Amino acid sequence: MPEGNLAWDIEEPDPLAYLSESERAAQLTVQTRAIVQVRKVGNFIRVILPVPVEHERRATFGVWLCIPEPREWSRVLNAGKKGGDAWAGLKFAGRLVTALQPWPDIFGAWAQAVVPAEDKTPELVHSVDPLLAQVLTNVWPEEAIRQSREAYEPRDMEGGPTPNPYGLTLSRIMRPLERLKAKRHLGAG
Numbered sequence: 001m002p003e004g005n006l007a008w009d010i011e012e013p014d015p016l017a018y019l020s021e022s023e024r025a026a027q028l029t030v031q032t033r034a035i036v037q038v039r040k041v042g043n044f045i046r047v048i049l050p051v052p053v054e055h056e057r058r059a060t061f062g063v064w065l066c067i068p069e070p071r072e073w074s075r076v077l078n079a080g081k082k083g084g085d086a087w088a089g090l091k092f093a094g095r096l097v098t099a100l101q102p103w104p105d106i107f108g109a110w111a112q113a114v115v116p117a118e119d120k121t122p123e124l125v126h127s128v129d130p131l132l133a134q135v136l137t138n139v140w141p142e143e144a145i146r147q148s149r150e151a152y153e154p155r156d157m158e159g160g161p162t163p164n165p166y167g168l169t170l171s172r173i174m175r176p177l178e179r180l181k182a183k184r185h186l187g188a189g
Contacts, residue, residue, distance in 0.1 A: 006053060006145065008060030012036060014107065014154035015154045026186040034121070042066040043073040045099060047113045048123040052139045059145050062121070065094030065113060079115075083108075088118040096132065099155040101148035106132045107155045144168070 013036055019027065030037040036044040049061040067183045069075045071094060079086045091114045099107040109129035113122040 005144070006057060006059035006137065007061075008059075010064065010152070011101070013042075013064040013066065014099055015041055015097060015156055017154035018156040023066050025184060034080075036064070041098075042068060045113075046095070046121060046178050049096075049098075049100065049135070050123055051135055051145065052057060052062050052137070053145065054139055055142070057142065059140075060143075061098075061100055063096060063098035063100060063124075065111065065124075067092065067094040068099045087115050087147050088120075088121070090115040092122070096127075097155075101151045102144055103131060103135050104153075104155065106135060130163075141157075 010031050012031070016024070016036065016038065017030075019038070019041070027039040027041060028036070029039060032049050034046050038044075038083045040113055044064045044066050046062050047065050051059040051061065054140075067076060076090065076092050079090045089114060093110060093112050096106055096109050096111055099105075108128065109127055109132040111124045111127040112127070115122045124132075124136060127136060
């Protein structure tokens with residue numbers, strides 16, 4: 001690793017490590033550097049987990065969010081396909097599915113992500129989970145982050161779905177706004 005490099009990407013969502021080759025072949029429908037779709041497992045998007053590091057630096061980890069709500073997943077995919085203003089500023093929520101060291105217990109935590117600019121990867125900006133909130137806001141020793149990198153071990157998803165603590169999905173909010181825009185457009189013609 002180059003001196004001073006504090007950026008790491010986890011190659012795929014942790015739950016994929018628990019699929020056999022035959023399950024991968026049968027269930028994996030899309031796999032790119034940005035998104036992964038696996039039938040019966042979930043829809044995943046790569047996001048950046050920005051971690052404040054001592055000496056006013058920042059570590060960035062390419063981790064994965066699972067977006068379990070189909071409408072929300074479609075909204076995120078559509079914004080990504082459109083790009084530009086549709087992508088820049090997009091906000092969405094999902095569950096973190098990377099057991100990142102030195103904080104493996106952030107696995108499964110709900111978090112919000114925002115796309116910072118039209119050609120950028122979404123970044124995690126908030127979590128109601130106390131540990132993930134600390135990871136996002138506390139300043140961490142660089143050495144602790146470097147040493148823990150080799151200890152990464154994927155985790156499998158356990159238990160059932162948990163409710164989205166961010167309340168209404170953005171797609172539920174956007175639908176009435178889109179209807180209002182359509183009415184205004186029809187009234188203008």
